[in-house]
Every structure is written in structure tokens, then in C-alpha cells.
Amino acid sequence: MTLDQLAAFVAVAERQHLTRAASALNLSSSAVSSAIKALETMHGVALFHRVGRGIELTSAGRRFLPGARDMLARARGIEHLLDELAGIERGVIELQASQTIANYWLPPRLMRFHAQYPGIEIKLQLGNTTTVTEAVISGAAELGFIEGTIREPALATRQVASDRLMIVISAAQDHARASADDLLSLSWVMREPGSGTRSAFEAALRAHDIDPARLxxxxxxxxxxxxxxxxxxxxxxxxxxxxxxxxxxxNGDLQALPFTLDLRAFTLLRHKERPLSAVARAFETYCRSFPD
Incomplete structure (x- = not known):
């Protein structure tokens, strides 16, 4: 059993999708499939059901997943120890962030951090609030960045910036007002449940005594x-x-409705009990020092 095989198994198990797992690992789908097949053959156990074009964990796979995650986290801990010994001139930092942060807030900070520490490899994966939180808890990411706040006993949180949601419609629409009745009269396109944007907007509506379920x-x-x-x-x-x-x-494609929503936090997540590597500590300090 190799760490690469374990990483392939965990990636597919968490995503229930071979292609997305391969993309996350920067490998081909055939390489990930071969790694899992070798693991199954070596130990004589089926870890996944292949149902048509889908893939799902077997009972044995579900039992194996927590141990596989733990072993990968331990391996990362050993790698971080070596990074500590080498200082922060080189090493790897694994981050996960929700979409708005990953696409808009993080990139300039990552580039400036890279300019200061060019020997550090930065691995960033996108998710939503739920998946990013799970990644930091499991050890798949050292640091996570989400929109809004969470209450998770295993994680320490720190606000690193703030952001405001805006309600927008096409510029071609004639809708200048934005009372509660106006909002309820509109049709809506929304981000998925579990995203920070969706959660923050629903919380803001409740603060205005509007039930999100009525949208x-x-x-x-x-x-x-x-x-x-x-x-x-x-x-x-x-x-x-x-x-x-x-x-x-x-550019005039959208117009904002005059309905003010409260600021929301951009929040950094780290595990309370899992020590950060030297490079992760350096990046955490950098984000806290240059929040905007």
C-alpha cells in the first residue's frame, strides 16, 4: 500500500467521481483508476461499486475511509516536520477556499506570498463552506477560507476580511424598488445549499424578517x-x-436593487489540535497582516 494509492482512494471516496478526483490530484483518470485497482487487488477487497458510469463506496470502503484519511494526515504531518527543519524557503501548503474567496480575494495574496517565498508550492482547491470545513477537519487542507462564519468545535476561526452581498438583476429589467414584497415577487437563481453565499444571503433575509423559504x-x-x-x-x-x-x-449588464445587506466575514479556518507547518503559519500570518 502506497500513499499515492491512499490519496487516490480518499479523493474518489470524497467526490464519488473519478474524473473530479483525478483533477484534484493533477493526475489522469486512468492513473487514479489504476491506483485504486492495485489497492483492491493487493488486499483482495472491493472498495467501490461501479454502477454504470457512477462510483460509490462499498461497505468495506466506508469502513476503510476514516483510517485512510488519518494515515494521509499523519503523512502530511511528517512532511511538515521536514519543512520545519528546512525553514520556510521551500515546502508545500495545501489550502481550500470557497469560490468567491478563491477567485477574487486569494489570488493577489497568493501571488505576493509567492514572490516573497518562491520555493513554496501552493496547492489550492475550490469548494463551498461545507466541503472546505470538512477538508480542514480531516487534514486534507491545513488552512481553509470560507464566506461567513461557522460553529465547529474542532476548528479555530479568524476573520481576515469582509465582503458585502448585493442583490442584482438584468439591466433590461424595470424594477427600481426592493421592499420585502418586491423581493418575494421576483424569481431567483441561487448558489447551492452549503455555499457561503447562499447561507449569508438567507441569514440576511431573516435579519429583515423575510423567510428565505418564501423566495x-x-x-x-x-x-x-x-x-x-x-x-x-x-x-x-x-x-x-x-x-x-x-x-x-x-459595463451596464446588471443593475443593483437598493436593498442593503450587512457585511459578511471572510473567515480563515485551522484545526485547533493539529499543528500548522511553518509555511502554513507564514501564510496565515500574511493573511492576517494584509486583510484587504
């Missing part, structure tokens, strides 16, 4: 870009980060 959500899409494309070409509304919608407001 007419006609479509749920998995990315900011997909939501934007749908809203720009329809009569639907959405709520997205100011950083996401600003270019489209400036």
Missing part, C-alpha cells in the same frame, strides 16, 4: 459564473458578492 427559487447553480450568466439573460434576481458583480454593474 421563488427557479434554479440552483454551482458557481458564481453560472449564476451570473443565468441572471444576465433572464428576469431572475440573485445575490452575489460585490466583488463578483461590480464589473457587470460597471
Amino acid at each position: 421563488d427559487v427557479v434554479m440552483t447553480l454551482p458557481s458564481n459564473e453560472a449564476v451570473l450568466s443565468a441572471v444576465r439573460t433572464s428576469s431572475a434576481a440573485t445575490a452575489l458578492s460585490e466583488a463578483v458583480v461590480t464589473p457587470w454593474l460597471r
Whole structure:
């Protein structure tokens, strides 16, 4: 059994999808499939059911998954120890972030950090609040960045920036007001449940005594870009980060409704009991020192 085989197994188990797992590992689908097959053959146990084009864990796979995650976390801990001994001139840092942060807030900070520490390899994966939180808990990521806040006993949290959601519609629509009744009269395109954007917007509505369940959500899409494309070409509304919608407001494709939503936090996550590597500590300090 090799660490590469374990990594392939965990990646597929967590995503229930061979191609997405291969993309996360920067490997070909055939390489990931071969690694899992070799692991199954070596130990004489089936870890996945192949059902048509889908893949799902067997009972044995579900029992094996926690131990595999733990072994990978321990291996990363040993790698971090070697990084400690070498200082922060080289090493690897594994990050996960929700989409708005990963696409807008993190990139300039990653580039400046890379300029200061060119020998450090940065691995960033996208997710949503739920998947990023799970990654930091399991040890798949040392640091996570989410929109909003969470209550998770295993994790320490720190606000590193703030952001505002804006309600937008196509510029072609005639809708200048934004009372509670106005919002309830609109159709909506929303991010998926579990995303920080969706959670923050629903919390903001409740603060205005509006029940999110009363919104007419006609479509749920998995990315900011997909939501934007749908809203720009329809009569639907959405709520997205100011950083996401600003270019489209400036070029006249979208208009913002005059409904003020409270600021939300961009939050850094780390495990309370799992020591950070030297490079992760350096990046955490960098983010806290240069929040905006």
C-alpha cells in the first residue's frame, strides 16, 4: 500500500467521481483508476461499486475511509516536520477556499506570498463552506477560507476580511424598488445549499424578517459564473458578492436593487489540535497582516 494509492482512494471516496478526483490530484483518470485497482487487488477487497458510469463506496470502503484519511494526515504531518527543519524557503501548503474567496480575494495574496517565498508550492482547491470545513477537519487542507462564519468545535476561526452581498438583476429589467414584497415577487437563481453565499444571503433575509423559504427559487447553480450568466439573460434576481458583480454593474449588464445587506466575514479556518507547518503559519500570518 502506497500513499499515492491512499490519496487516490480518499479523493474518489470524497467526490464519488473519478474524473473530479483525478483533477484534484493533477493526475489522469486512468492513473487514479489504476491506483485504486492495485489497492483492491493487493488486499483482495472491493472498495467501490461501479454502477454504470457512477462510483460509490462499498461497505468495506466506508469502513476503510476514516483510517485512510488519518494515515494521509499523519503523512502530511511528517512532511511538515521536514519543512520545519528546512525553514520556510521551500515546502508545500495545501489550502481550500470557497469560490468567491478563491477567485477574487486569494489570488493577489497568493501571488505576493509567492514572490516573497518562491520555493513554496501552493496547492489550492475550490469548494463551498461545507466541503472546505470538512477538508480542514480531516487534514486534507491545513488552512481553509470560507464566506461567513461557522460553529465547529474542532476548528479555530479568524476573520481576515469582509465582503458585502448585493442583490442584482438584468439591466433590461424595470424594477427600481426592493421592499420585502418586491423581493418575494421576483424569481431567483441561487448558489447551492452549503455555499457561503447562499447561507449569508438567507441569514440576511431573516435579519429583515423575510423567510428565505418564501423566495421563488427557479434554479440552483454551482458557481458564481453560472449564476451570473443565468441572471444576465433572464428576469431572475440573485445575490452575489460585490466583488463578483461590480464589473457587470460597471459595463451596464446588471443593475443593483437598493436593498442593503450587512457585511459578511471572510473567515480563515485551522484545526485547533493539529499543528500548522511553518509555511502554513507564514501564510496565515500574511493573511492576517494584509486583510484587504
